[in-house]
Amino acid sequence: MRGLIQGRFWWSADRYVTVKINAIDLERKIAESELDIMQHISRSRLWPEGRHFVRSLLDSFRLQTAHGEHICLVFEPLREPLWILMRRFEDEVLPPQLIKIMLQMLLHALDFLHSDCHVIHADLKPDNVMVRLEDKSLLHKSALDEMKDPAPQKQCHDRTIYLSRNNFGHPGKITGIVSITDFGYAVRGDVPQHGPIQIELWDLMEGDSLFRAAKPMESKYDDEKHLAYITALLGPPPADLLARGRRTSMFCDQQGEPLRDNFSLKRGIFTCDTGKLNNPDLIPQDFSFQNSVNKVDGEDKKMFLTFVRRMLKWQPAERSTAKELLDDPWLGERPK
Template sequence: MSSKVPSDCMKMDPVSGVQNQEFYVDKDGTSRVDLSFVEEPLGLPGSEGYGWPQLEFGDKIGPDLRYEIKRKLGWGMNSSTWLAYDIGVNDYVAIKALTGYATELRSRGRIWELEALQRVSGSNNHCLHLLNEFTHPGKGSSGEHSCFVTPVYGGDVKTLWAQHKNFPLPLAKRMLLHTLRGIAHAHSKGVIHTDLKHDNIFFSSLLSRQDIDATLVSNPPRRNPPEASMDGAVCSAVTQPLPPPSLDDAMKCEYLIADFGSAQLFDKPKELEVTSAPLRAPEVLLLGSWNEKVEIWTFGCLIFEFVVGRSLFRHESFRDPVKDITLDNVAYHLYQMACFLGEVDFPPEVLQYSRLASTYFNTDCTFKHALPLLLFSIRGQINSTKKFSPEDVKSTNEIVKRCLELNPADRPTAAELLNDPWFLGVE
């Protein structure tokens, strides 16, 4: 994976001996640089939206220097995650270290990851468990890093999908039931995750401490070649996740919701847009008021994805060449909802409090565009895979439709959905 940094942010002198920099002079005579990074762009300021932690293998960090960094497990938009050895308990842990920018947002009360983790951690096995938290001073221009210590998990469902390309229905149901338990627990604690997706559903590790020891010996931690940055030459660590389990072993794993970096609290102000675009509920697309029921819509989309193997909705523009009608991303997404669910009109309860309702709908709740409604049943799409019995097609369609109610008031709560017949016999 590579990371490209916008050139309009970068004004710096050349760094010798590295190949990831391209200098040029813009129209006003200012020298600028394009920087391309193999992984997370180290050495760029936290104050400008960056600030990934610059950790070395063997670094000892945290209270009483109890955590020794062993390897990088992964990185994302706002953090990197590391395998560390906890000398306090003589076992491995994972440490998620936020960027300097994200840490600053947290200190200003703009993100509530720590508060969310503190609320959901405890007796429930299906939400990320926080063992400890601390602030690491960081290096160079990165700023400070909020660090969250958790157990070592085996990886995420996205990685498992990439490895196996298919989830048998019993495994898909197990993953989804555990995820739903996590959602219900989070909601009971006043937390809305808002970013449920394959990457943010983790599974437990079946590896012992001795297994991890052996992995570090057979596949030792590595670093990428030097790269130029505003802090000079830097070398990012190579992402080396733990080996994924077989499908048989995956049936033995526990699944849980992780990465509460976008979490919203029931008692805090809510941001306007949440959730990955294809998984957004109609009230989010329309910039309306929303609550925890957005997660039920997303969960219904995830059921379809796990079972069928592709997204239900496409968040993209569309042009009908016959009628010469073009729909933007939101209009086409809403149109798909109507087609898949067989809803001619959107409920006035949703449109009444949505800022974009007048952009896409008439006062009688009909679409402003003139495309005819084409019915593509969700049941038909599930059946088209030719993988399931008629009974499985019927029950899967019913739980998906139960989640995908256009009016959030008509969707079940997560706790109610746990009793759906689709989950009978699932552990």
């Protein structure tokens, strides 16, 4: 939701802002968590380069309505998420050179979040990375367009719902500065965490997910297939890692006995002491890093795969940090 707000003091200029409002009580916990994380980030007194690529919280307030109390977060308006930007390119895939520049910004941002704020975003995907406005006058133009030609709307019994204006059209001049947004699922990294982390940035390069973990013709997530795909790329998971897992017993078969989960009776996907797949048929035989990359070739493909392998490791301690990845040869020189 974008809007024009009056300055708090008479000498403050009017400006456009984005207000994010949690819609229903079911989202309250997420909204409270995001507010806490954003306030925590705002309290950091450090100003490394990466801070410029993390969306800052300008203000917050609580709004009381007939449906209860809503948490409202105030942010700087941004142009569009990466999934809209991707639609402007051939095959809806960003060019590798643009990806390299954006990845450097994102890695700087993640280094700030991880090293200085001890925050893990946990939901980094094209929806939650947005491109900054190349010209803030676009906001005023959009407001005038709304006044002259209001967006479609429908009247409910207690409110009016408007169609979102989420597309400013093709950029009038070069843009590409990005910001990480939406910290609703973010967690603190300086205390133990056990929740899932979802990362979908592979989509930027290939326009598709690396791990096709959904069952054919269904949207339901298949955790067994997901684990099988990962194993196909990385080899068997280390036994000590399996031993530390909180849900290992759902997927490990130590004595060859069937395991029961909430949905069906099945055997474990792994043999615990070796990490070996019990059901290799879960993955295609031709699945590999090499066959999963089609948008680059030659030496660039080789360097890209080396870059990716630095992140995809079973053991967290073996994964390169965001700061270490910034020096990877595939990214090239840092932008001046």
